[in-house]
Amino acid sequence: MQRATAYFLGCAGIMLLSGCGGTRARLEPPxxxxxxVDKxxxxxxxxxxxxxSGPTFYQTDCLKNAADNARGHLSQAISVKIRTITIDISDGTRGSYDMDVMVEGSESASDTVLNGSEVESQxxxxxxxxxxxxxxxxxxCIDPSKPIQSLVDKLEEKKIPPKTVEKVRQNAEAAFEELEKEEAKVRSAPPPKPAPPPEKPAPSAEPAPSPAPSAPSPDSPENPPSNT
Incomplete structure (x- = not known):
């Protein structure tokens, strides 16, 4: 009975060791x-x-948040371009509703980015x-013709004259071409150099050792001459 128990414990020990070795994590190169990511x-x-997006408990949430963050940047860049477009309402006279058209056009373009942009890579x-x-x-990424068409549709809903709508389209296309050129400059720019490591502080100088006391001379008061 003792021999059987010892044999069982020995087998269990072998199984435990082999199991630990099998589940050992491998260090994979990053x-x-x-x-x-850099350009x-x-x-x-x-x-x-x-x-x-920073790390989240669920990986799917992390990827979704990163895509939403990219769409936010893209929407902001497009909205800024639309706001800079000169919209001449009423064929040369600026009507009282041009600001409304500009705001609604910007919002419409933002909605187009949120709904029409596509995730290229993650x-x-x-x-x-x-x-x-x-x-x-x-x-x-998004095809710039989508937000432009969205802006044009918004103008047509406002019953803006076709001549003015066409002018807005041309201005929008020119603005997005300028935005593409700005992106091209970013692509061609070299990646930023890593920050240099912080300099190590110079070692502090150790104070010089104090001189050893000199031995008293034979004629010093501490050693008066003998009268012998």
Missing amino acids: EKPPAW LPQHTGKLCALGY WLDRFGQRGPDNGCYSLV
């Missing part, structure tokens, strides 16, 4: 971040933006190469 890719005829930074571990990055 994958290289995609190029679009927007060349998308002819598209406007793109990069979005980021990346999960598992090893924290660009930020905290398990952060998410998303690349979102």
Whole structure:
């Protein structure tokens, strides 16, 4: 009976050791971040933006938040461009409703970005190469003709004269071409250099050792001469 028990414990020990060895985590080398994380890719005829989200409990939420963040950046850039477009209402005279058209056109373009943009790529930074571990990055792009058409549709709903609508379309196309050129400059710019490591403080100088006391001379008061 004792021999059987010892045999069972020995087998259990072997199984336990083999199980621990089988579940040992492997250290995998971190994958290289995609190029679009550091520099927007060349998308002819598209406007793109990069979005980021910090780590979340569920990975799907992290990716969704990164895409929403990219859409927010893209929507803001497009809305700013639309606000800078010169909208000449009423064929040369600025009507009292031009500001409403501008605001509604900007909102319509923003809605178009939120609903019409597409996620081109996503990346999960598992090893924290660009930020905290398990952060998410998303690349979102849109055809600029979509927000332009949305703006034109909004003008037509306002019964704006066709001549003015066409002028707005031309101004919008020129504005988005300018935005694409600005993106191209960002793409061609070299990536920023990493910050230099902080300089180590110079070691503090140690105080010089105090000189050793000199031995008293034979004629000093401490050692009076003998009268012998």
